[in-house]
Amino acid sequence: MRRLHFLLLLLLSTLFLFQASNAHNITHLLADHPSFTTFNHYLSLTHLASEINRRTTITVLALDNAAMSSLLDKNPSIYTLKNILSYHVLLDYFNAKKLHQITNGTALAATMFQTTGSAPGSSGFVNITDLKGGKVGFGAEDNAGVLDTYFVKELEAVPYNISVIQISKPLPSAAAAAPTPGPSEMNLTDRMSAHGCKVFADTLLSNPEAMGTFKDNTEGGLTVFCPGDDPMKAFLPKYKNLTAAGKTSFLEFFGVPIYQSMAMLKSNNGPTNTLATDGASKFDITVQNDGEDVTLKTKVNTAKITGTLLDEEPVAIYTLDKVLMPGELFKAAPTPAPAPAPAEAADAPKASKSKKGKAKAAPTPEADSPADSPDGDLADQTADENAARRFEGATFLAAGFSLFLGLLLL
Known part of the structure; x- marks a missing residue:
């Protein structure tokens, strides 16, 4: 009978956890x-x-x-x-x-x-x-x-x-x-300039071909990832060294030809085409997420989404903590070779085979490690995270309490 009580408590605990996990x-x-x-x-x-x-x-x-x-x-x-x-x-x-x-x-x-x-x-x-x-x-x-x-x-x-x-x-x-313009009337660069992406917006405005591509996609769906002013300003010397075609492709690389809300980005891990994509696996980005964080990755580096400037279907604009670089235009940093083992001195006694250890290779640093980004500008970020922790803690305690009661009844 006690075992039956124990099993019932376990079942109730499992049902509670299942219900808690449903949004x-x-x-x-x-x-x-x-x-x-x-x-x-x-x-x-x-x-x-x-x-x-x-x-x-x-x-x-x-x-x-x-x-x-x-x-x-x-x-x-x-x-x-x-x-x-x-x-x-x-x-x-x-x-x-x-x-x-x-x-x-x-x-x-x-x-x-x-x-x-x-x-x-x-x-x-x-x-x-x-x-x-x-x-x-x-x-x-x-x-x-x-x-x-x-x-x-x-x-x-x-x-x-x-x-x-x-x-x-x-x-x-x-x-x-206040009257809100539709996507065809929306000035994307004004929105970016007013919220910390002025350098990227000005660079986009200076390239009529890329700017035209962004405008052409506002009605059908567009997601823009704009680097913040500080990282974009530091990146400009590299941008200026690109060819005219390279500059256009680079700017178009920061647009995705479909609307993606933050919820969609968090559920759609994997490669995504951009406005610069022309053929298979060219100028695409890989979307990755870990909890509340969403990152964009190329073969060269990784950038984190730090805020939302606009999320009104069919257009979404997000800020990035660094300039994402496509592998088609930039090379990844070479991986340093392991340091050679120090040569043995000519007059040093050789170690016996039983005590001679194998040299360990030095750990290989990653080609790019995402820098710590500032807090995003979403007003509810902290509240969401705290609520999630409380929610997880409550479900854990409930399960533990049920198990404890079950053990007492054995």
Whole structure:
């Protein structure tokens, strides 16, 4: 009987771990609430749903159909609507209980809009305040923090993972509601220049052929990896030594002719064609990921993605910590040969065969080792990592506790 109890505990522990490993799905959670069908529809249409699903700690401020109608009456473009809705996704966990237990009664929460690169200053933050009489108010920071939106009720909650709560009306944010150009109207180089990639943007502008290739791909899908200003500035002497054709290929090498969100990059390890690819296995890059880090690799070196400048399908722009170099234009650093063993002195006594050891070859350094990169500019990086550690720790403790109880029953 005790063994049966032990096996049941092990089974429950395994089921708990299995459920914990499954990610949430915002569209499925909202499907049980018919008053939120319009909100749910536009989360999918703007591709915000997939971004919400990939995050580990999130709060969705849901708008019912009536509130969405007041928002849609203003006829925002799909790109502007995505910014507005992203302002209603907090990069922290707030369920009904936590809202009434905020330290000092007020908190400032970052939103997903803050991660888009379109939020100037502190405009991507929301003020949350526990008011008297059981009310909780929400106010957009770029609206002077005016608390004119209120908590209505909790819809769904998976503790410390995702919370879906209803608020009374849309949060008024001038920055989020500003007209957002579509991909054909978007100035890619302006976006890069304003967010730490000016040297690369200026270099791209100076090459009409490469610039034309980038523009031609904005409608159908484009992912750009732009090196930061410091590494690109240091690299310019090498760039200037390339031929005209080499310069064009080098710049096009930093574009991929399909849209890839961060979630897609994290799930698609392997070789990827670039705008410079002309034939099999030429001018391609290898995408690799380790947890939250995504790196791009060639035969010459490796660069890490450090931030997101834009992620609005069909265009995504990411920053790199160094200049990625294609093997077709640059050679990998030669691997140093092992140092020769020191010659034995002529008058030194020879060691006996039983004591004579084999010389160990010196370890071969890697051709390129990624440098430590600065922290990315995503506001929720730290929160995601901390939540992941807490989540893993909780599942480990649960499993250990179940095993401990089982052993006691034996």
